[in-house]
Amino acid sequence: MSKLHIYNTLSGKKEEFKSIIDNHVGMYVCGPTVYSDVHIGNVRTFLSFDIVYRYLKYLGYSVRYVRNITDVGHLLNDADSGEDKIGKQAKLLNLEPMEVVQHYTNGFHDVMKAYNITPPSIEPSATGHLIEQIELVQEIIDQGFAYEAGGSVYFDVKKYNESHHYGKLSGRKIEDLLSNTRELDGQSEKRNPLDFAIWKNADESHIMRWNSPWGEGFPGWHLECTVMSTKYLGDTFDIHGGGMDLKFPHHECEIAQSKAGGKSDPANYWMHTNMLTMNGAKMSKSVGNVVSIEELKTGNHDLLEKGFSENVIRFFILQSHYSSTLDISSSALSASEKGCEKLMKAMETLKELKTSESSTVDVTALQEKCVTSMNDDFNTPILIAHLFDGVKMINGIAADKETITEIDLAQLTKTMNDFVVDVLGLKATTKTVSQDSVTEELMQLFIQLRKEAKDNKNFALADEIRNKLTSLSIELKDSREGTTWEKN
Numbered sequence: 001m002s003k004l005h006i007y008n009t010l011s012g013k014k015e016e017f018k019s020i021i022d023n024h025v026g027m028y029v030c031g032p033t034v035y036s037d038v039h040i041g042n043v044r045t046f047l048s049f050d051i052v053y054r055y056l057k058y059l060g061y062s063v064r065y066v067r068n069i070t071d072v073g074h075l076l077n078d079a080d081s082g083e084d085k086i087g088k089q090a091k092l093l094n095l096e097p098m099e100v101v102q103h104y105t106n107g108f109h110d111v112m113k114a115y116n117i118t119p120p121s122i123e124p125s126a127t128g129h130l131i132e133q134i135e136l137v138q139e140i141i142d143q144g145f146a147y148e149a150g151g152s153v154y155f156d157v158k159k160y161n162e163s164h165h166y167g168k169l170s171g172r173k174i175e176d177l178l179s180n181t182r183e184l185d186g187q188s189e190k191r192n193p194l195d196f197a198i199w200k201n202a203d204e205s206h207i208m209r210w211n212s213p214w215g216e217g218f219p220g221w222h223l224e225c226t227v228m229s230t231k232y233l234g235d236t237f238d239i240h241g242g243g244m245d246l247k248f249p250h251h252e253c254e255i256a257q258s259k260a261g262g263k264s265d266p267a268n269y270w271m272h273t274n275m276l277t278m279n280g281a282k283m284s285k286s287v288g289n290v291v292s293i294e295e296l297k298t299g300n301h302d303l304l305e306k307g308f309s310e311n312v313i314r315f316f317i318l319q320s321h322y323s324s325t326l327d328i329s330s331s332a333l334s335a336s337e338k339g340c341e342k343l344m345k346a347m348e349t350l351k352e353l354k355t356s357e358s359s360t361v362d363v364t365a366l367q368e369k370c371v372t373s374m375n376d377d378f379n380t381p382i383l384i385a386h387l388f389d390g391v392k393m394i395n396g397i398a399a400d401k402e403t404i405t406e407i408d409l410a411q412l413t414k415t416m417n418d419f420v421v422d423v424l425g426l427k428a429t430t431k432t433v434s435q436d437s438v439t440e441e442l443m444q445l446f447i448q449l450r451k452e453a454k455d456n457k458n459f460a461l462a463d464e465i466r467n468k469l470t471s472l473s474i475e476l477k478d479s480r481e482g483t484t485w486e487k488n
Contacts, residue, residue: 002375004375006377007271010168014377024062027056029066029241030251034108043111045243047117048241048378052239054118066121069124070126071086080197083205097207132231134213138213144156149190152199154196155260157194168252169248169251199220200217201214201216202216235263237268240269242273243273254266271322278329297310305330312337318424353398354397356403374423
């Protein structure tokens, strides 16, 4: 059977995965900056690494998964000057910064739970590790790779590049970076435009500030991940992940800080998820195609025909490889909804299958194909294709077109549950008895309202009720006995 291979951004190719410690994996993923509601792009990133975490566990690894909370230091436009995003929101809402942090952290956790995304082993915060960050700044200064200017401390990129390679992760050359930069207001204290802040002096308007050897200030955004990843996973760990937008400068700076602080390359494998688009265009507030988590659920958006459950959206995201661009549209989500329902229906049918003395299906081959697809850089779309081979197998057995032995049925059940529920994290049953009961009562109410509208010759209202239900994939069937309904 194949071995796990991961596309490593650092090398630009797929590599066989070998953990530093046998049967143990250390994984760090850059978490959210908690100044606003989490969006579907965030969900895709964290869902992707949830799959990585789940599959590593399936393979038998003990995994320490660290995902941070950025609650200070992330400036507007990821720059070295300007307002802290959390501080700005606190001023707008007239709240303490930590009220903003707590509110949006709670919201983030709620969304992660709704999408069945496993909590990390450790969830450290930037403000909880200020002492370690100040210590790293001092160590980088002592090593000769940073300098103090006006109460701020900047990383000396040119000095670092004399003995190391700044740009090794993103593939950028320092000469090209220099030629594409220009001096901006507020950067005059830097020796070089490429230098980035690892500690920033806080002016009078800056709310979040702490004492340091260089005066009152706050840590640079890149610093926290270097500190927290190595604190909990060691100077070098197995996997570091995040969105592709973090590859440069954030992750590039993490590597530089770690090396300049007298440590080694922080991670052996760097993984990056790709971006989301909406109807073929990059999501942008100015274009009006940004869809919130709530709008996806309710369908209350001009670009959506209806709302979709978290289970369906999770299934939709997993139908695309984490490293490829994913385009959201109402039609694509509707297609995923039908596929998800077909898969879930098969999972229910699986529980009722009858066994025979012989098998006409190859369950072992199905299990091997599932493992092979996931071993190929966590290829969830190929895995889902194989799982639908399993659906076809299940439906064939249920229709008496195929047979299966008791032993093979146990293996088929385990394979489908392992990969649908444990690895993909899909909820195999989306309905409960109470939900079914409520749905039936609501449908009978709609049917009665439509009947009364027709009796009162209010055919426009009757047609509106039918059309609305049709848009929700619910078909009404009229007969002499009355009206029944069916979910398509």
